Amino acid sequence: xxxxxxxxxxxxxxxxxxxxxxxxxxxxxxxxxxxxxxxxxxxxxxxxxxxxxxxxxxxxxxxxxxxxxxxxxxxxxxxxxxxxxxxxxxxxxxxxxxxxxxxxxxxxxxxxxxxxxxxxxxxxxxxxxxxxxxxxxxxxxx
Numbered sequence: 001x002x003x004x005x006x007x008x009x010x011x012x013x014x015x016x017x018x019x020x021x022x023x024x025x026x027x028x029x030x031x032x033x034x035x036x037x038x039x040x041x042x043x044x045x046x047x048x049x050x051x052x053x054x055x056x057x058x059x060x061x062x063x064x065x066x067x068x069x070x071x072x073x074x075x076x077x078x079x080x081x082x083x084x085x086x087x088x089x090x091x092x093x094x095x096x097x098x099x100x101x102x103x104x105x106x107x108x109x110x111x112x113x114x115x116x117x118x119x120x121x122x123x124x125x126x127x128x129x130x131x132x133x134x135x136x137x138x139x140x141x142x
Contacts, residue, residue, distance in 0.1 A: 005112065006041055008108050010041055011085070011104050015098055015105070018097045019094070019098050029047060047063075061083065065082055065086065
């Protein structure tokens with residue numbers, strides 16, 4: 001869930017920066033490396049590096065998301081959603097970019113809520129199962 005929260009923070013930060021600073025996307029992504037969520041979203045720096053090497057932004061975003069360990073921590077749908085966001089980022093005017101960020105914020109908020117419900121529902125089961133298995137092992141040892 002922390003990863004989804006960090007993705008939401010990234011999108012929100014990008015939306016605010018696009019709205020107020022109106023800087024190019026690559027400049028904003030380069031600046032985001034100093035933010036606290038940049039360690040969990042290390043694909044951002046990889047994306048900037050790939051674009052510096054001449055890759056198209058959308059392709060660099062996709063390659064960096066797939067290459068990074070983030071793709072193993074997210075579901076395939078979440079990964080595709082993140083790739084889709086990157087493929088559209090920087091392709092329209094400022095108001096279009098803000099609308100894109102708002103849309104993806106809502107989509108990732110839904111994903112986060114679903115993950116929280118899943119953890120709430122099944123987290124108890126996993127913890128209780130662990131306690132039960134531990135008790136059985138202790139009984140067997142005695």
